[in-house]
Amino acid sequence: MRAVWPLVGRDDELKFIVDALMGKSAGGVVLAGPPGVGKTRLAIEAAEQARSNGFATFWVAATATTAEIPFGAMAPLLTDAIVSQADRFRTLARGCSALFEAAGGKPLVLCIDDAHLLDPLSAALVHQAVSTAAAVLLATVRRGHSAPADLTALWKDGRVERLEVVGLSRADSERLVERVLGGRIHGVSLQRLWNVTEGRPRLSRTWSANVLASSTPPCASTARASAASASMAT
Numbered sequence: 001m002r003a004v005w006p007l008v009g010r011d012d013e014l015k016f017i018v019d020a021l022m023g024k025s026a027g028g029v030v031l032a033g034p035p036g037v038g039k040t041r042l043a044i045e046a047a048e049q050a051r052s053n054g055f056a057t058f059w060v061a062a063t064a065t066t067a068e069i070p071f072g073a074m075a076p077l078l079t080d081a082i083v084s085q086a087d088r089f090r091t092l093a094r095g096c097s098a099l100f101e102a103a104g105g106k107p108l109v110l111c112i113d114d115a116h117l118l119d120p121l122s123a124a125l126v127h128q129a130v131s132t133a134a135a136v137l138l139a140t141v142r143r144g145h146s147a148p149a150d151l152t153a154l155w156k157d158g159r160v161e162r163l164e165v166v167g168l169s170r171a172d173s174e175r176l177v178e179r180v181l182g183g184r185i186h187g188v189s190l191q192r193l194w195n196v197t198e199g200r201p202r203l204s205r206t207w208s209a210n211v212l213a214s215s216t217p218p219c220a221s222t223a224r225a226s227a228a229s230a231s232m233a234t
């Protein structure tokens with residue numbers, strides 16, 4: 001199946017995010033939601049829009065492994081600022097200016113995917129960067145997952161906006177799968193799709209992969225579906 005699907009829907013969410021990044025009133029936006037709902041994809045699209053509007057963007061992916069390492073998630077951005085593992089004070093002190101310099105004079109959007117997995121020192125640096133307006137934040141977090149206090153403080157104090165990301169509408173869900181499968185899909189199958197996914201794009205991917213693997217595609221136009229499945233097999 002194709003690695004990246006065409007973006008479907010999300011016009012309102014993208015407008016909200018881009019306004020939050022570019023407006024002067026907020027220090028950025030955090031996208032919260034359950035796994036597979038489309039948080040990372042939204043952040044990627046918003047970062048692209050910010051870039052085309054003259055912002056520098058840095059992309060950081062926090063993981064369970066970097067969560068165990070001081071400055072682990074931010075390390076790729078801090079190569080000049082990290083003095084030694086032991087000297088965390090100086091690293092923190094130099095972190096914001098390192099970000100500022102790396103942005104090369106452009107306003108900076110700091111994109112942090114799965115920010116609930118930030119290690120505490122990276123979270124402290126993010127907090128400083130937003131508080132001092134060295135960067136605006138575009139973060140994703142898994143809803144219901146605990147996050148470092150320095151990060152949660154940003155939306156609890158109202159410094160960044162928080163957007164609850166929910167599944168795609170039923171119409172957008174159907175449009176997405178029909179576009180990927182290359183044909184219109186029977187009503188019964190569409191009902192099944194909705195029952196299984198409730199608009200979550202990752203589940204739609206799984207559903208579509210199963211359809212492509214099955215011998216009886218649920219499309220009204222099976223010729224187009226077969227052609228599409230052939231062109232999407234990678």
Ligand SMILES: Nc1ncnc2c1ncn2[C@@H]1O[C@H](COP(=O)(O)OP(=O)(O)O)[C@@H](O)[C@H]1O
Nearest residue numbers: 005006007008035036037038039040041201202
């Ligand atoms: N609006 C959308 N249109 C098309 N594909 C999407 C959309 N939202 C998400 N996807 C795709 O669905 C999958 C899961 O989305 P992702 O952003 O990784 O979810 P999350 O970060 O919330 O776990 C990815 O393959 C992504 O490209």
Ligand SMILES: [Mg+2]
Nearest residue numbers: 039040113140
């Ligand atoms: Mg994600």
